[in-house]
Amino acid sequence: MSTKKPPIPSFIYGTAWKKDATTDLVRTAVRSGFSAIDTANQPKHYSEPLVGDALAALASEGIGRDRLFLQTKFTPLNGQDHRVPYEPRAPLTKQVEQSFEASLKHLNTDYLDSFLLHGPYTYPGLGAEDWEVWGAIEQLYRSGRARMIGISNVNAIQLTALVAQAEIKPMAVQNRCFANRGWDRQVREICRTNGIMYQGFSLLTANPYVVGHPDVEEIARRLGVHGEQVVFRFAIQAGMVPLTGTTSVTHMMEDLRVHEIELTPEEVRLIERIEA
Numbered sequence: 001m002s003t004k005k006p007p008i009p010s011f012i013y014g015t016a017w018k019k020d021a022t023t024d025l026v027r028t029a030v031r032s033g034f035s036a037i038d039t040a041n042q043p044k045h046y047s048e049p050l051v052g053d054a055l056a057a058l059a060s061e062g063i064g065r066d067r068l069f070l071q072t073k074f075t076p077l078n079g080q081d082h083r084v085p086y087e088p089r090a091p092l093t094k095q096v097e098q099s100f101e102a103s104l105k106h107l108n109t110d111y112l113d114s115f116l117l118h119g120p121y122t123y124p125g126l127g128a129e130d131w132e133v134w135g136a137i138e139q140l141y142r143s144g145r146a147r148m149i150g151i152s153n154v155n156a157i158q159l160t161a162l163v164a165q166a167e168i169k170p171m172a173v174q175n176r177c178f179a180n181r182g183w184d185r186q187v188r189e190i191c192r193t194n195g196i197m198y199q200g201f202s203l204l205t206a207n208p209y210v211v212g213h214p215d216v217e218e219i220a221r222r223l224g225v226h227g228e229q230v231v232f233r234f235a236i237q238a239g240m241v242p243l244t245g246t247t248s249v250t251h252m253m254e255d256l257r258v259h260e261i262e263l264t265p266e267e268v269r270l271i272e273r274i275e276a
Contacts, residue, residue, distance in 0.1 A: 005150055007086065009035060009036030009069045009224030009238065009241060010241060010243065011034065011036065011236075011241065011243075011244065011253075011256060011258075011259075012034070012036040012037070012038050012069075012071070012159055012199060012242070012243045012244075012245065012260065013026070013029040013030075013034040013036065013037045013038065013244060013245070014038045014039050014201060014243040014245040015037065015038060015046055015047070015048075015051055015245070016039075016040070016045050016046055016047075016245060017045055017245070017247070018046075018047060018050075018105040018247070019047055019202055020047070020050070021055065021247065022046075022047040022051055022055045023048035023050045023053045023057070024054075025054075025056055026051055026054035026055070026058075026249055027054045027058060027092070027250055028252065029173050029252055030054075030058055030063060030068070031058075032249060032252040032253055032256065033252075033256045034214075034252070034256070035067060035068055035069060036068070036069035036070075036113075037051060037055075037068060037070055037071070037259050038068070038071045038072075038073070038163075038174070038199075038243060039051045039070075039071070039073075039107075040073035040075055040118055041070045041072055041073065041074065041075060041085045041099045041102055041103045041106070042079060042080060042085075042118065043074070043083035043085065044079070044080055044081040044083070044169075046194040048072065048103060048106040048107065049106045051106070051107060052105075052106045052108045054105045055068070055070075055107060055108055055109075056108050059108075063218060065108075065109055068113075069113045069114070070107055070109060070112055070113050070114075071112065071113060071114035071115070071116065071172075072107065072112060072114075072116075072120040073102045073115070073116040073117065073152060074095075074099045074100065074115070074116070074117055074118060074137070075099070075119075076096075076118065076121055076129075076133070077116075077118065077152075078121075079118055079119065081270055084210050085102050086099045086102070086213070086242070087097055087100070091131060091137070092124075092129060092132045092136065092251065093133075093134050093136040093139075093164065094190075095109050095133075096117055096133055096136035096137060096140070097136065097140075098134065100112075100115065100140055100145075100146070103115075104115055104145070105264070110145065111145045111146070111147060112145065112146050112147065113147050113148060114147065114148040114149070114150060114171075115140060115141075115146040115148070115150075116149070116150045116151055116172060116174060117133055117134065117136060117137060117150075117151045117152065117153050118131075118152050118153065119151075119152055119153035119154070119218070120151070120153070120154060120158050121133070122255075123158075124155060124157050124158070125138075125161060126158050126161050126162070132157075134162065134166055135167075137149050138139060138167055141168055142168075142201070146261035148171040148172050148197075149168065149170060149171055149172070150170040150171050150173055150174065150196070150207075150247075151170050151172075151173060151174075152173070152174040152175065152189065153174075153175060153176070154173055154187065155176065155187065156186035156187050156190060156247045159173065159190050160190060160193075163190065163194050163196075167196065169171050169196075170196055171196060172182075172196065172197040172198075172199060173187060173191055173196055173197070173198050173199065174199040174200075174201060174204045174243070175198070175199070175200065176199035176201055176206055177201065177202060177203055177206065177207075177235070178202075178206050178207065179206075179209075179210045179242070179271075179275065180207075180208045180275050180276050182272075183200075183238065184198075184200070185272075185273060188238070188239060188240070191239075191240055195231060196238060197241055198240050198241065199240065199241045199242075200235050200240040200241070200242050200243065201242075201243040201245075203231055203232065203235055203240075203242055203243070203244075204231060204244075205245045205267060207231065209229075209274075210231060210271065210274050211227040211228055211230075211231055213270075213274055214229060214247060215270055215274070216230050216231065216271065216274075219263065220268050225231075225257070225258075226254065227256055228251075228254070228255075229255070229257065230263070231256045231271070231272075232244070232255060232266075233261050233262070233263055233270075234263060234268055234271045236258065237262075237263055238268060238272065239270050249274075255268040
């Protein structure tokens with residue numbers, strides 16, 4: 001199987017906290033125009049098998065696997081509840097393998113476009129557990145069954161170490177993005193320098209004061225859109241791939257329409273500087 005990287009998505013639909021609504025929401029998102037889906041093998045916050053049910057339904061409608069970008073994650077034991085999707089006492093490498101195999105089964109696929117470590121084990125740097133798990137993830141990439149590999153919830157120190165020392169460098173980073181922390185500027189710069197896809201999540205929920213900021217509202221009026229669309233468009237122009245987890249069909253359509261608008265360079269700089 002080829003290990004060629006898949007095309008970089010421009011917008012990702014996130015499936016966290018959707019519970020029993022996951023199947024219907026994923027089907028709706030794809031029908032609305034999303035082609036990239038993010039999930040995790042973490043029953044505490046995600047219903048990965050229901051994402052698979054949605055994919056099976058979409059395939060029956062003619063939307064095949066090859067038209068979709070599927071991303072899931074290996075979640076360490078401290079991020080799981082009692083429904084651990086691998087043997088908790090197994091060696092870490094085995095835990096990664098078991099989680100990955102379960103994800104393939106859940107999602108009715110024989111490969112993943114992107115596979116992430118949900119978060120490092122240690123802080124502020126990386127520890128032995130992180131390197132062992134990353135080695136297992138590298139092996140999945142070498143096998144061709146994970147077309148891209150990466151990490152979520154990572155800081156600049158940890159990402160710098162991975163880029164410098166890993167045999168296979170991360171290809172994707174997914175972080176919560178706070179305006180009052182510079183929109184994760186340090187990590188984004190590392191990603192930009194090293195050709196890593198930066199995915200930003202909680203862009204709206206972590207930054208409600210930005211959505212309602214007078215300057216953002218003025219930009220929205222100029223473009224004839226909503227403040228939420230301005231924030232997503234800012235993210236794209238700032239080099240991010242945004243995630244949205246909206247449950248509203250209307251908002252799904254509005255989110256995708258951000259590709260039809262453009263902020264001026266000054267407007268991008270202005271939003272970069274907004275703080276609480």
